[in-house]
Amino acid sequence: MDSKKVHIKSFGCQMNKLDTALVSTSLEQAGFSITENVKDADVVLINTCSVREHAEQRVISHIGHLKHIKESKPDMIVGIIGCMAQRLGDKLLEHKTVNIVCGPAQIPQIAALITQAQEQKKNELAVTEHIRKAVEENENQALEDFESAYSNEDERNPAQAFVRIMRGCNNFCTYCIVPYVRGPEVSRPPETILEQIRKLADNGVKQVTLLGQTVNSYQYKKDSKVWSLADLLLAVNDINGIEWIKFVTNYPAEEYFEDIMHAMADSPKVCKYLHMPAQSGSDRILKAMNRKYTAAGYLELLDKARSIVPGIAIAGDFIVGFPDETEEDFQDTVKLVQKAQYRNAFIFKYSPRPGTTSEKRLEDTIPDEVKQRRNVELLSVQEKISEELSKEYSGKEVKILVEGLSKKPHLNSSEGGNNPQLIGRTETDYIVVFNGPVSLAGKYAWVKITKSSPLTLFGELI
Numbered sequence: 001m002d003s004k005k006v007h008i009k010s011f012g013c014q015m016n017k018l019d020t021a022l023v024s025t026s027l028e029q030a031g032f033s034i035t036e037n038v039k040d041a042d043v044v045l046i047n048t049c050s051v052r053e054h055a056e057q058r059v060i061s062h063i064g065h066l067k068h069i070k071e072s073k074p075d076m077i078v079g080i081i082g083c084m085a086q087r088l089g090d091k092l093l094e095h096k097t098v099n100i101v102c103g104p105a106q107i108p109q110i111a112a113l114i115t116q117a118q119e120q121k122k123n124e125l126a127v128t129e130h131i132r133k134a135v136e137e138n139e140n141q142a143l144e145d146f147e148s149a150y151s152n153e154d155e156r157n158p159a160q161a162f163v164r165i166m167r168g169c170n171n172f173c174t175y176c177i178v179p180y181v182r183g184p185e186v187s188r189p190p191e192t193i194l195e196q197i198r199k200l201a202d203n204g205v206k207q208v209t210l211l212g213q214t215v216n217s218y219q220y221k222k223d224s225k226v227w228s229l230a231d232l233l234l235a236v237n238d239i240n241g242i243e244w245i246k247f248v249t250n251y252p253a254e255e256y257f258e259d260i261m262h263a264m265a266d267s268p269k270v271c272k273y274l275h276m277p278a279q280s281g282s283d284r285i286l287k288a289m290n291r292k293y294t295a296a297g298y299l300e301l302l303d304k305a306r307s308i309v310p311g312i313a314i315a316g317d318f319i320v321g322f323p324d325e326t327e328e329d330f331q332d333t334v335k336l337v338q339k340a341q342y343r344n345a346f347i348f349k350y351s352p353r354p355g356t357t358s359e360k361r362l363e364d365t366i367p368d369e370v371k372q373r374r375n376v377e378l379l380s381v382q383e384k385i386s387e388e389l390s391k392e393y394s395g396k397e398v399k400i401l402v403e404g405l406s407k408k409p410h411l412n413s414s415e416g417g418n419n420p421q422l423i424g425r426t427e428t429d430y431i432v433v434f435n436g437p438v439s440l441a442g443k444y445a446w447v448k449i450t451k452s453s454p455l456t457l458f459g460e461l462i
């Protein structure tokens with residue numbers, strides 16, 4: 001019998017991309033095959049995101065699209081996995097198209113859930129009942145086993161892999177759904193993480209990105225030693241074959257910060273890139289968000305980072321239009337962005353998430369037009385800064401990890417001779433577009449930068 005074909009569509013963050021990769025690997029091991037074409041699929045899985053309402057709306061409209069496909073293929077199984085599955089649970093099964101609902105902690109069961117749904121022709125629901133209860137040892141072990149079996153199946157970029165070092169979050173920023181869908185913070189044992197990275201390196205991986213909601217609060221007690229992210233970075237630095245180490249995302253906190261920055265300065269493999277969301281530049285709003293720092297304290301951390309790691313590239317996230325954000329609060333955010341000199345900032349409009357503290361206690365007072373205007377204004381402030389910073393690369397030679405063919409054409413054909421356009425990334429996370437042979441994919445290369453835009457550099461292969 002032919003193996004059953006599974007199509008997986010993924011929404012959301014890098015954590016979700018990693019879950020999608022883990023699910024693909026485990027399904028292939030269980031005898032399924034993965035297809036890029038939804039029309040060929042016997043099973044369609046949607047890996048979902050709940051962080052903003054818009055992300056959820058896209059999933060719902062995708063379910064509508066699958067409904068049409070299913071009309072001509074009634075046996076097709078549709079599974080919703082990830083954050084939205086945990087948040088909405090059996091409500092998702094009210095959509096007649098949906099057969100399986102599987103939360104982030106239950107993904108190790110996905111192959112079994114698909115088989116049961118196919119054989120018994122009934123719906124399957126697997127989510128955590130009390131999401132904030134301490135994670136049960138057997139569930140934790142199942143996730144560990146599932147995670148450690150991962151050996152990088154990302155054909156599009158075989159030289160790079162994500163490795164989760166912690167799950168969940170305990171910060172409870174008032175706007176955020178993550179603690180309610182990903183559960184309490186749990187750091188993974190360092191020996192398992194290191195063993196996994198050694199295996200990835202043996203399989204040809206050269207860059208690892210360590211993932212966690214607040215990766216800098218990583219803490220694992222083993223014998224008499226407490227491992228921090230700094231210890232982990234130093235240990236990964238010693239693994240043969242790994243050339244670049246990145247880590248995301250950081251919470252602005254004093255604890256371990258200097259140690260982590262020193263680990264970056266002292267370990268040649270740790271990329272000089274720090275993603276550390278500020279969310280707002282107004283102390284009043286930061287307090288209402290339950291972020292545990294002030295704008296001045298945040299900027300001090302950036303100064304510290306820059307003094308320990310000269311040349312460090314810093315990126316941030318912001319939410320505009322949080323409840324009761326006045327024009328003055330917003331201008332404080334603009335000022336913070338001007339002072340922070342980010343290489344890049346991600347800006348989002350506040351979206352109330354059901355069950356979070358801000359949604360329950362604060363009215364969503366800022367009209368969408370105002371959120372939109374603040375979003376555009378902040379983006380344009382940041383764009384000027386990004387443009388200035390990227391200009392500094394002009395004429396410089398940079399090392400990049402080549403990812404592969406560029407999806408859209410960026411360069412004129414006269415600029416590139418006969419070679420196709422490739423994209424790669426610098427250690428500071430700039431995309432670099434250049435012409436070169438496809439055989440460079442997955443390898444490091446040096447490029448001389450000839451042109452820049454705010455977020456992308458263009459150059460010639462050296």
Ligand code: 5AD
Nearest residue numbers: 175176277317318319348349350351
């Ligand atoms: N509304 C808008 N943006 C949000 N983020 C998290 N929750 C919300 C929300 N309810 C943003 C934060 C975070 C990024 C991943 O998403 O800026 O850093």
Ligand code: SF4
Nearest residue numbers: 169171172173176178
């Ligand atoms: Fe959400 Fe705050 Fe945790 Fe980040 S630190 S995942 S914003 S609760």
